[in-house]
Amino acid sequence: MLFRINIDAFVLTEPVQAALEQAARHPDLGRSNINLVPGGLAAAPTHYGDNTTPQLLIVEEGDDDRTMMENLGRLAEVCDPATKVVVVGQLNDIGLYRELISQGISDYLVTPITAHHIVQAVLSIFTDPSAPPRGRLISCIGARGGAGSSTVAYNVSHMLGKLYDEEVIVVDLDLSFGTAGLAFNVDAQQTVADALAQPDRLDSNLLDRFMARRDDLLRVFCAPERLGVAGEVEQDTLDMVLELVRQMAPYVVLDLPHQWSPWVQAMLAAADDVLLTATPDLAALRDAKNIADAMVAMRGADAPVHLVLNKVGLFPKGELSRKDFEDTIDLKVAASIPYDPGTFVNALNNGQLVAQSSKSSKLIEPLESLGGLVSGRQAAAAPKKGAFSWLTGGAGKPRRRAKKATGKPAKKS
Structure with missing residues (x-):
């Protein structure tokens, strides 16, 4: 499935930036435009005070859950309701995950993440569930x-x-x-x-x-x-x-x-x-x-x-x-x-x-x-994660927890 999506990604660390750059080369996202912006979640509200939010917004947060929720609250004030939001963070907490989903966040990815995680998140958000299955x-x-x-x-x-x-x-x-x-x-x-x-x-x-x-x-x-x-x-x-x-x-x-x-x-x-x-x-x-x-x-x-x-x-x-x-x-x-x-x-x-x-x-x-x-049938199927619109929520499991943030701040583009 080829997607033509405008994506802004506010990053903090080099590993997340590298994963996004690799995801941008995936064929399913080859027609999409991925714009990398330094500063993480905290920089996004100020940026969108003067700019329109894209179809998909990926934001990386490096602080605690309280700071994350405060920054997301500020972002919600300037974010178009049609924009899908994916949060990337270090905290592996099911309570936090459920809270994010209840607030309308489309997905929460726990670092370390790979390009595969990003592509799968995009597919789960934008794939039409009524479309025929793909072989x-x-x-x-x-x-x-x-x-x-x-x-x-x-x-x-x-x-x-x-x-x-x-x-x-x-x-x-x-x-x-x-x-x-x-x-x-x-x-x-x-x-x-x-x-x-x-x-x-x-x-x-x-x-x-x-x-x-x-x-x-x-x-x-x-x-x-x-x-x-x-x-x-x-x-x-x-x-x-x-x-x-x-x-x-x-x-x-x-x-x-x-x-x-x-x-x-x-x-x-x-x-x-x-x-x-x-x-x-x-x-x-x-x-x-x-x-x-x-x-x-x-x-x-x-x-x-x-x-x-x-x-x-x-x-x-x-x-x-x-x-x-x-x-x-x-x-x-x-x-x-x-x-x-x-x-x-x-x-x-x-x-x-x-x-x-x-x-x-x-x-x-x-x-x-x-x-x-x-065949895809030998390995046990991985549990499906939640993927919902801005206004709906659901259950799922966050991905792996990062033991420690190791990346350096992303370079300015």
Whole structure:
């Protein structure tokens, strides 16, 4: 969901400022304007004595609850009733939280906070509860060409449907050399390129006709079979297409090309999970580290990136180990898939997936494990926090307490 929101953030500490700067780069807020102002909550009432309050106001308070409530009282005198207010503070007190919510505050975040906390707060406040649910987005990319990312994407898609009896849509975004149609043995009359070429006509019914159905649970949105069909990818149009696709199935798997264009980066940043596939060699290690580091900057350190080692055993005497990758990239290897060219080639020639045709547990188990990992169902769901309008309240739980404020005052912009 793309939001175009004007946000003012009054900050006191560098960690909160850094989290806000990172949140501003999140795809859901990429169309929003976030203005950082030093001085914290105490500076906000004076500022808005001469200025109009924005749609969302984030204020950081470093003092006790009494001072916080006094400053909020002053702010209420100059704040437009339509403005949503999020308070960031150090006090982890459920009584304070309830008092803030009863006064019309939309959310209270307890430091330390991350960009993820900020983005989730914005989503909970501004997302329309009557809007259709969005499917989980899983982006797949290879560290290098030939790493086998597409094969991983297609087999994990099959596993998701098999494990959870849920619909899955595979979107082949390699618009020049995509192989989803071949891998799934389906023919598509229209492709992703056709959808991107006619944004004004798009709706879920039209997109459904564009997709090829593999079976009851899996649909494939194919790339063109010929070169030169697809034009330049417009980010706004791609966002529109994927917003519709995510309303059509619980799981959407993107097969991304091996390129580092802005729209590929946006698809990685927007994903709920990323599968990064690499072969166990030095060049792949270097490129996997570069991509992983870039994704931490884009997505935050707590957003899931799963490293997959593929073709393990291709060079048994010279290939790098699982430990080499984990120590260098600072990511745990989520799965290791053995080198078995005969099985993969036979599956492709027969129009089948390895996950369907192979009886080898060494191949099936890592693919099944990846399906469970990106499903969002393995970890216990976090409790939902309150998100209410200026005039309504509700219950919820504040986030983690900061042991001590450690940041320095934010620099003036």
